[in-house]
Amino acid sequence: MEIFISKSREETQAFAREYAKTLRAGDVVVLDGEMGAGKTVFAKGVAEGLGIEEEVTSPTYAYMNDYDGRLFHYDCYRIESVAQAEALGLADYFDMGGICLVEWAQNIAPLLPKTVKRVCIKKLGEERREISY
Ligand SMILES: Nc1ncnc2c1ncn2[C@@H]1O[C@H](COP(=O)(O)OP(=O)(O)OP(=O)(O)O)[C@@H](O)[C@H]1O
Numbered sequence: 001m002e003i004f005i006s007k008s009r010e011e012t013q014a015f016a017r018e019y020a021k022t023l024r025a026g027d028v029v030v031l032d033g034e035m036g037a038g039k040t041v042f043a044k045g046v047a048e049g050l051g052i053e054e055e056v057t058s059p060t061y062a063y064m065n066d067y068d069g070r071l072f073h074y075d076c077y078r079i080e081s082v083a084q085a086e087a088l089g090l091a092d093y094f095d096m097g098g099i100c101l102v103e104w105a106q107n108i109a110p111l112l113p114k115t116v117k118r119v120c121i122k123k124l125g126e127e128r129r130e131i132s133y
């Protein structure tokens with residue numbers, strides 16, 4: 001595991017833009033961290049790094065936003081059961097060849113592929129974050 005210390009939202013986003021270059025089609029990345037840690041900020045940076053022009057917004061109500069089949073951004077915070085996630089077909093996107101970023105993946109743990117990458121964002125202060133990856 002490597003660690004990056006971010007001192008601002010902009011630094012997290014810039015770091016994620018670079019991190020995006022290490023990703024390959026089909027990669028599933030679990031974004032861990034408490035509420036407000038910066039998971040969605042990180043997702044915005046990844047999208048930019050992938051050259052996606054559409055603005056990434058939190059998929060809290062939709063559970064998953066699809067950016068041209070190239071990026072699937074999940075927010076499973078409100079998922080109530082694995083059965084619900086299955087019924088919604090959320091697992092179907094894991095092997096469609098796009099890059100998947102998953103917030104609150106613990107709520108759909110049994111549906112995740114065997115191999116995932118992990119990025120963990122820890123709040124150290126108002127603006128300081130420890131990003132381990
Ligand atoms: N170093 C930093 N990196 C990322 N975000 C930061 C940083 N410092 C402050 N922030 C702020 O923290 C908030 C992070 O919000 P974000 O929506 O990305 O969190 P989240 O982890 O996705 O939360 P949720 O679980 O509710 O979806 C933003 O308001 C952002 O401006």
Ligand SMILES: [Mg+2]
Nearest residue numbers: 039040058103
């Ligand atoms: Mg979020």
